[in-house]
Amino acid sequence: DIQMTQSPSTLSASVGDRVTITCRASQNINIWLAWYQQKPGKAPNLLIYKASTLESGVPSRFSGSGSGAEFTLTISSLQPDDFATYYCQQYNTYSRTFGQGTKVEIK
Amino acid sequence: QVQLQESGPGLVKPSETLSLTCRVSGASVSSGNYYWSWIRQPPGKRPEWIGYIFYTGSTNYNPSLESRVSISADKSKNQFSLRLSSVTAADTAVYYCARDALDGVDYWGQGTLVTVSS
Numbered sequence: 742d743i744q745m746t747q748s749p750s751t752l753s754a755s756v757g758d759r760v761t762i763t764c765r766a767s768q769n770i771n772i773w774l775a776w777y778q779q780k781p782g783k784a785p786n787l788l789i790y791k792a793s794t795l796e797s798g799v800p801s802r803f804s805g806s807g808s809g810a811e812f813t814l815t816i817s818s819l820q821p822d823d824f825a826t827y828y829c830q831q832y833n834t835y836s837r838t839f840g841q842g843t844k845v846e847i848k
Numbered sequence: 849q850v851q852l853q854e855s856g857p858g859l860v861k862p863s864e865t866l867s868l869t870c871r872v873s874g875a876s877v878s879s880g881n882y883y884w885s886w887i888r889q890p891p892g893k894r895p896e897w898i899g900y901i902f903y904t905g906s907t908n909y910n911p912s913l914e915s916r917v918s919i920s921a922d923k924s925k926n927q928f929s930l931r932l933s934s935v936t937a938a939d940t941a942v943y944y945c946a947r948d949a950l951d952g953v954d955y956w957g958q959g960t961l962v963t964v965s966s
Contacts, residue, residue: 742911775952784944784956785895791951828894832952835908837897 743767743831747840753848760816762843764829769809773833776805776814779842780825788827789814819845850874852945852957859963860939866932866962870945871925875955878903878923883948886919886930888941889959896941900948901928935964 744767754760764774772792777785787796789805792812802817816823824847829840856868870884877884883900890896899909901919909917913932921928932939940963947955 777953784946784959785953786956787952787954789952794951796952796954830895830952832948832950836910837948839894839896841894 742836743770743833743838745829745831745838745840747827747829747843749843750841751844751846753846754819755848756819756821758819758848760819760823760845762814762827762829762845764807764812764814764840766810766812766831766833770831770833772808773831774805774807774812775830775832776803777828777830778823778825779828785828816845850947850955852947852955854943854945854957854960856960856962858961859965860935861966862936862964863934866930866935866939866943866964868930868943868945868960868962869927870929870957871927872947873926875947876903876923877901877921877926877928881950883908883950884919884921884928885946885948885953887944887946887953887956888939889944890938890941895944898930898932898943937964940964 774792776789779785793805826842826844851873853871885900886898916933918931942959944959945957946953
């Protein structure tokens with residue numbers, strides 16, 4: 742099984758801040774990585790796939806980068822609607838695994 | 849617009865079988881390059897992939913659950929189902945049905961909480 746590890750687990754930031762979340766895979770997953778945003782009581786929402794491709798309708802302040810085993814999600818200027826939990830997910834093999842999540846809180 | 853809706857009991861007794869159905873509208877479970885998936889999320893924890901069924905009928909399951917899980921599809925009703933046997937309290941979670949577009953999960957149901965308790 743491929744393990745996914747995110748850092749940090751919690752992040753305190755202010756509106757307008759640039760925020761970066763890291764996701765590491767236990768083995769090479771090429772570019773087969775997605776990022777999701779989840780708000781309390783809701784299903785996750787796809788933000789980015791293939792490590793850096795923005796899903797349709799997602800604001801351009803979100804961006805993704807990386808390949809192999811290390812990836813980042815960046816929010817260029819944090820907005821009030823962005824306070825949520827973010828998950829990475831690998832889909833390199835037939836199975837899928839998620840990171841443990843990064844909660845972005847108001848500072 | 850693709851929509852998915854889970855249905856099934858919200859309470860299951862330990863050792864019994866959990867059964868959920870996902871009704872799909874706006875897309876067909878019998879065509880297209882999609883994996884019709886089940887994903888669960890225990891309270892306060894990360895999502896966990898359970899498995900999926902492809903439009904051809906082929907399935908893949910999480911190795912940690914494979915001995916207890918079965919996913920099937922009813923093309924005539926445009927729905928797919930999950931069965932998880934021998935449940936314990938560790939299977940308590942919000943269960944989501946979803947469409948995996950092979951590049952991320954692009955549509956999710958609203959989720960249904962299933963509690964395992966006597």
